[in-house]
Amino acid sequence: MTDKLSVKFAGVDFKNPLIPASGAFGYGREFEHFYPLSTLGGISVKGTTGAKRNGNLPPRIAETPSGMLNSVGLQNPGIDHFIKIELPNLKTKDTVIVANIAGSTADEYREIAEKLDKTDVDMIEVNISCPNVKAGGAAFGVTCEGASQITKIVRAATSKPVMMKLSPNVTNIAEIAKAVEAEGADAVSLINTLLGMRIDIKTRRPILHNNVGGLSGPAVFPVAVRMVWQVANAVKIPVCGMGGISTWQDAVEMMMAGASTFQIGAALFADPMTPVKIIEGLEKYVQDNKLNNLQEIVGTVKPW
Amino acid sequence: MKYKQGNYLILSKKTLAKEIYDLTILCPEVAEVAKAGQFVNVKAEGFMLRRPISICSIDKEKGTLRIIFEVRGEGTKVMSQLSEGEMIDIVAPLGGRAFKLDQYETAVIIGGGIGNPPMLEVAKKFGEKGTVISGFRNAAAVILQEDFSATGAETILCTDDGSAGKKGFVTDALKEVLQTKKPDVIYACGPNVMLRRIVEIAKQNDIPCQVSLEERMGCGVGACLVCACRTIRNGEEYYAHVCKDGPVFNAEEVIFDD
Numbered sequence: 178m179t180d181k182l183s184v185k186f187a188g189v190d191f192k193n194p195l196i197p198a199s200g201a202f203g204y205g206r207e208f209e210h211f212y213p214l215s216t217l218g219g220i221s222v223k224g225t226t227g228a229k230r231n232g233n234l235p236p237r238i239a240e241t242p243s244g245m246l247n248s249v250g251l252q253n254p255g256i257d258h259f260i261k262i263e264l265p266n267l268k269t270k271d272t273v274i275v276a277n278i279a280g281s282t283a284d285e286y287r288e289i290a291e292k293l294d295k296t297d298v299d300m301i302e303v304n305i306s307c308p309n310v311k312a313g314g315a316a317f318g319v320t321c322e323g324a325s326q327i328t329k330i331v332r333a334a335t336s337k338p339v340m341m342k343l344s345p346n347v348t349n350i351a352e353i354a355k356a357v358e359a360e361g362a363d364a365v366s367l368i369n370t371l372l373g374m375r376i377d378i379k380t381r382r383p384i385l386h387n388n389v390g391g392l393s394g395p396a397v398f399p400v401a402v403r404m405v406w407q408v409a410n411a412v413k414i415p416v417c418g419m420g421g422i423s424t425w426q427d428a429v430e431m432m433m434a435g436a437s438t439f440q441i442g443a444a445l446f447a448d449p450m451t452p453v454k455i456i457e458g459l460e461k462y463v464q465d466n467k468l469n470n471l472q473e474i475v476g477t478v479k480p481w
Numbered sequence: 482m483k484y485k486q487g488n489y490l491i492l493s494k495k496t497l498a499k500e501i502y503d504l505t506i507l508c509p510e511v512a513e514v515a516k517a518g519q520f521v522n523v524k525a526e527g528f529m530l531r532r533p534i535s536i537c538s539i540d541k542e543k544g545t546l547r548i549i550f551e552v553r554g555e556g557t558k559v560m561s562q563l564s565e566g567e568m569i570d571i572v573a574p575l576g577g578r579a580f581k582l583d584q585y586e587t588a589v590i591i592g593g594g595i596g597n598p599p600m601l602e603v604a605k606k607f608g609e610k611g612t613v614i615s616g617f618r619n620a621a622a623v624i625l626q627e628d629f630s631a632t633g634a635e636t637i638l639c640t641d642d643g644s645a646g647k648k649g650f651v652t653d654a655l656k657e658v659l660q661t662k663k664p665d666v667i668y669a670c671g672p673n674v675m676l677r678r679i680v681e682i683a684k685q686n687d688i689p690c691q692v693s694l695e696e697r698m699g700c701g702v703g704a705c706l707v708c709a710c711r712t713i714r715n716g717e718e719y720y721a722h723v724c725k726d727g728p729v730f731n732a733e734e735v736i737f738d739d
Contacts, residue, residue, distance in 0.1 A: 223704075241529075252709070
């Protein structure tokens with residue numbers, strides 16, 4: 178392991194730019210069977226709400242060409258459980274811990290952020306883009322006003338670095354990014370899943386019990402690269418890119434588009450070893466290209 | 482217990498019935514720790530998600546696992562094209578809760594259709610103290626009867642149309658068996674509608690019952706939370722996850738949908 182992959186992102190030191198995405202990695206316990214969590218740059222934990230949530234009825238997953246739809250609906254044990262049980266365990270793992278939070282109301286975001294502010298979590302990622310819950314969630318993330326409102330509230334509630342997770346289900350994602358930057362966000366992460374639907378043509382029923390769900394996986398990668406590029410060109414705060422990354426080459430592409438860190442989600446299901454393979458690939462890439470640090474490639478795409 | 486991801490050699494491949502395949506895989510590190518009721522998550526080349534397949538039989542001495550699956554769609558079709566001598570990419574052994582076998586002496590072991598394979602490893606434990614009831618659509622779909630007999634268990638075969646064994650459902654056979662004996666425990670795997678009726682019968686007869694459930698899965702290890710099933714936990718409804726909290730559940734925990 179070299180420090181040539183290291184990055185200071187929103188004021189936080191990451192040993193490498195790879196972060197398993199919220200919702201794909203639980204609290205890390207399951208993947209610890211495969212490799213030590215210290216392998217990872219950071220972990221974005223399962224989205225946490227104020228109270229525990231049971232989530233949506235199954236089926237919650239549908240496979241799609243080169244991707245998948247999910248409609249988990251933010252099932253989680255609630256912020257108090259996270260702080261008491263999961264966070265102390267995660268803090269022993271020698272990796273950056275990003276708490277991902279979601280609320281149904283502005284007050285819920287504030288309460289969670291205030292509670293986290295008193296912990297030793299490293300960073301807060303604010304989900305204003307979950308497509309699978311009825312109240313709040315994506316509703317805040319699809320307008321500049323809503324995104325600004327939640328950013329302002331969380332910003333006031335904590336001195337931790339705040340990263341706003343943006344929805345791709347908008348007309349102009351760069352405008353939303355600018356709005357959250359103006360309210361003091363330290364970083365943005367994108368893209369959350371794209372709203373999608375599959376129907377079983379025999380039963381005429383949607384495959385997901387929630388009818389619609391979030392599309393992720395390689396199918397969304399080009400959309401994610403395009404949006405990261407647009408956002409990176411519109412804001413000064415750093416960008417964490419995600420959406421369909423499954424190889425080190427994808428990660429390099431995402432970084433060239435303007436992401437200085439990146440997240441991995443659906444690829445973990447196809448192959449739980451994906452993070453290890455990507456990190457090895459990036460180390461070799463840095464060597465082969467005689468880079469001092471991988472960050473040298475961030476935003477280096479040469480548009481026509 | 483550690484989950485492992487690896488490429489393992491397929492020692493043999495058989496076709497048991499139309500579109501039902503039987504693979505024996507050399508994977509000593511998995512066989513050593515695998516338990517009855519657990520599953521493996523199989524990579525289907527070209528597909529995003531792995532396919533969870535129950536473990537049919539474990540041979541710790543030979544270091545092998547046997548899995549039996551039915552072609553249900555494009556992914557399992559690709560899996561069915563794997564050949565003897567090729568490698569299969571699996572994550573295993575998965576399933577936080579296997580069948581609890583130790584505290585019981587006698588058992589009725591019930592499989593419906595492609596729910597039969599995981600019951601073989603259970604039947605092996607009970608030998609002559611076990612009664613196996615297998616149900617299938619028709620004679621063409623019948624699998625594993627010789628294997629069940631070889632465990633020493635009494636075997637009862639049922640088909641929906643009566644083309645093999647008794648005509649009728651496994652639940653009819655179960656009721657008949659319970660008229661003459663009361664086993665310490667009932668184990669079952671199969672369609673939810675079948676499980677629901679078995680659970681009712683077990684409850685009426687005051688016999689503990691364990692069921693193995695199925696749900697569409699993502700990660701298979703308990704992180705993504707998609708394979709939810711409705712259960713009662715600490716007096717409250719809780720959406721448990723088949724991969725990690727199961728796939729085996731105590732009957733009284735499960736809420737079966739109407």
